[in-house]
Amino acid sequence: MKMLMRKIYLLCFLFLLNGLSAQKKDKLYPITIYEKVWSEKNSETRLKLIKSIWLEDSTFEDPSASVKGITAFNNVINEFYKKNPDVVLTSGSKVIKDNYVTWEWKITDSKSNVIMTGRDFARLNGKGQVSKIIGFWDKEVSVSEADNLKKLESDNFNVVAQYFECLFKTKDFIKMSTLIEDGAVYNQAEGLPYGGTYKGFSEWTKMFTKSAEFSSFEIEKEPVYFSDASKNEVIIYFTIKSTAKKSGKSISMPISEHFDLKNGKIVAIRAFYFDTKQFAEFLKSRK
Incomplete structure (x- = not known):
């Protein structure tokens, strides 16, 4: 009986494994x-x-x-x-x-x-x-160049991860300021109530404050990070849950953010919303 049950468990495990492989x-x-x-x-x-x-x-x-x-x-x-x-x-x-x-x-x-x-x-x-x-x-790179790029990629990844943590979780704007280069540029979609181009961290904080007047944000899906060290660029994909201050309604919105870095600091961010028009209308809605 025990032998039979072991065989059944093994068959179930193999079936599950094959199913996961097929899904992939x-x-x-x-x-x-x-x-x-x-x-x-x-x-x-x-x-x-x-x-x-x-x-x-x-x-x-x-x-x-x-x-x-x-x-x-x-x-x-x-x-x-x-x-x-x-x-x-x-x-x-x-x-x-x-x-x-x-x-x-x-x-x-x-x-x-x-x-x-x-x-x-x-x-x-x-x-x-x-x-x-x-x-x-x-370009084709030598082993030593590849090692340098790998380290740079890791460093850039860590800077962006710290920025994300400061903005959405710890709300530590003092630490965040140390990650931002003087005169860094943040581009938000023009269709948003807080859309536009913001230069310098003090302007960034004004944008963050203005966005908070329209909605509260929480992370619904943690970011996926992609990095290209040869261009000093990091891209993250994540999903936020936003609750509008005017209507009280909530919406989930996938977002990608493109980071440009230089000497270990962020010099530019470009934010892309899955549906900017829908998100802008949601923030402005009173019902």
Whole structure:
């Protein structure tokens, strides 16, 4: 009897393990198609692939382009192959966390010489489609350079993590001020009641104070951190729960914030809301 129960437990465990593995593979499906999209040189065939994972509000951004929609994304790849007709694209293993995926890639010529390397970050919508791709380009680096970049990446990550902790949890603005470079710029979406460009930490605090007049904020989903040391840039994705002061209603809103750093301090922040118009209307609503 005991032997039978052990076999049953083992079968259940294997079934659960296989189920988790299948879920992971299913989540990677749009990324698999995305990679096929980049390898497909025929525009019409590629367009059909794009339509299966891309929406009209899906966005692609890298140092060469910033576009939204299916046709615009296909045109980016058309232009890429006009300039690089014989290249081969390959990619590394994927790291998945919630609906975010990141992986490294490289581009080689017909003689297998490396032309460019980089890293992509993808946000998925949970329905088999891609909401956003951000691509970073890197140059081939030596081991020592790679070690330096790794340390810089860690340092930048820690600065941003401390900033996030000060702003949303400890409310320690004195410590936060030590993380901000003099004259640092914060860009908030113009459509928000506290939207605009704020320069210098004293102006930042005015913006934080003004935003608190419209709503209270709490973290609903902890941030996912992505870092590109070669550009001194950190990107975080998180979700806030906001309760409007005027209406008393609450809303959940995914946000990404792009941090630029220099010499261990933040020099610029750009905040992006999943739906800025909806969030602005929510803050202003009285009902």
